[in-house]
Amino acid sequence: MAKVLKSPPFWFFAVFLLFTVIATVVAAEEVAPSAAAPSELAQVDTGDTAWLLTSAALVLVMTPALAFFYGGLVRRKNILSILMQCFMLMCIITIQWVLFGYSLSFGPDIKGIIGGLGWFGLKNVGLEPNPVYAATVPHQAFMIFQAMFAIITPALILGAFAERMKFSTFCVFSVLWATIVYDPVCHWVWGAGGFLRADGALDFAGGTVVHINAGIAALASALVLGKRQGYPHKISPPHNLPFAVLGAGLLWFGWFGFNGGSALGSGALATNAFVVTHIAAAAAGLTWAMLDWIFNSRSTVLGIITGAVGGLVAITPASGFVNPIGAIWIGIGVSVLCYISVAVLKVKFGYDDSLDAFGVHGVGGIWGALATGLWATKAVNPAGADGLFYGNPAQFFIQFKAVIITAAYSFVVTFVLLKILDAIMGLRASEQDEKIGLDLTQHREAGYTVLD
């Protein structure tokens, strides 16, 4: 028993149980829940709800897809560590989201900075629609759709510290990062009363909230953790590219829910998002393949899938505001910029962003947010705004401001959080453990056996 009390995971789990108990008590306080009047429930649109729930499932599958995308790129001895980190996020962030994450992100606004705790434990988040966010679907459908975004965002970061982070610290970092970085930024951009939303910044499906946020946090992580042993010359190439291709393919598939679902309905806007998402991915994949062909004499599989994912990242904020031709330009632009960032800048500055989480998601996300300010047009979405190419240069500067604020906040807070955790728990696996591999040392399992 004494041994259990001294074990950090025990206290980690105890905190989780404590919050669950509080949520139970809070929920019990509720005076007989006013059964929603049938007339209110009648506002639910079954088509919208069906699409949003389907989209939520599509976005969920992006996290295991990312696990295979990343997992194929690491060495054999670390594949399970990647799959485990992603799967752990699916579990841990879901609980964080239900207990207080959703409330901090979308709950009653406090000065435009963060949501209050009024929706702690999903209190007041029921099956009747919330007209502020999505008037035609049950509030819980919106909540669970958003939960999938909260899960994949910290998962994107792990590409930067892959193959060297201690698993216990990873768990604590992820919960804290979701709470003090993701939830506030999500509130700024999407929450009712959030200050960037009030500012008019356009972010249809999470270019700022998800990709810039995670991409910049990834850069901070790569800088704080330092390089893997042997980087750059003694690191083996990707151990299973077919896994990476499988992951990229499933990411593309899931992204239809990510962007298409962000219309929060199943009509014209969802169709536009679906169509431009596909186009941008195709244009970006093609562009990267051509760049490889021109500069490295061969087109590569890793290149084309990296480009396609970059295209999906870049079109994310723009998907509800640009037309198909704008999407092609966004796709071409993202591959050129990300290609330069991973082939030239990373080498020049010498940081070890192991799987290019910053190089693709950070750079691609920033390009996407800015490009939204260039190609957005009210012809696609009257609720949006015109961009620079449609006669409204002011929108570009609003986008620019949102990028700078998000990037600065994410970088500083992630940097400080990691430094604190390093002092308390240590961020990196021991030198010996890193050599042996995280699968065996962090999880006591092996991804592959030698025979049989």
Next chain:
Amino acid sequence: MKYLIAIVQPDRLDEVLTRLEEKEIHLVTVTPVMGRGRQKGISEVYRSHKEAGSLLKKAKLEIAVNDDFVKPAIDAILEGARTGHVGDGKIFVLDMPECIRIRTGEKGCPAIG
């Protein structure tokens, strides 16, 4: 008794095994290996980063034979693996002092069988 180690092109492996079979040489162990010789390797590129120390895929055959079978075995490998191009591989012939069949404990020539 001799111990033969042959490094051949992977796509010639089936042919070599067929020729060995024709000469009634059944005992063989095959391993996929990486290597390089005068042919050199092909360097790989991942996200524009070139990988040094490139190697090519080869098949390694290990065959234990009694003295009567040394020449037939070598002939079989030469017939099966030769294409006339750089990179066809090598055969190494080693002396083998002892051989033991695990099932019966037999030693020497009868153990190879």
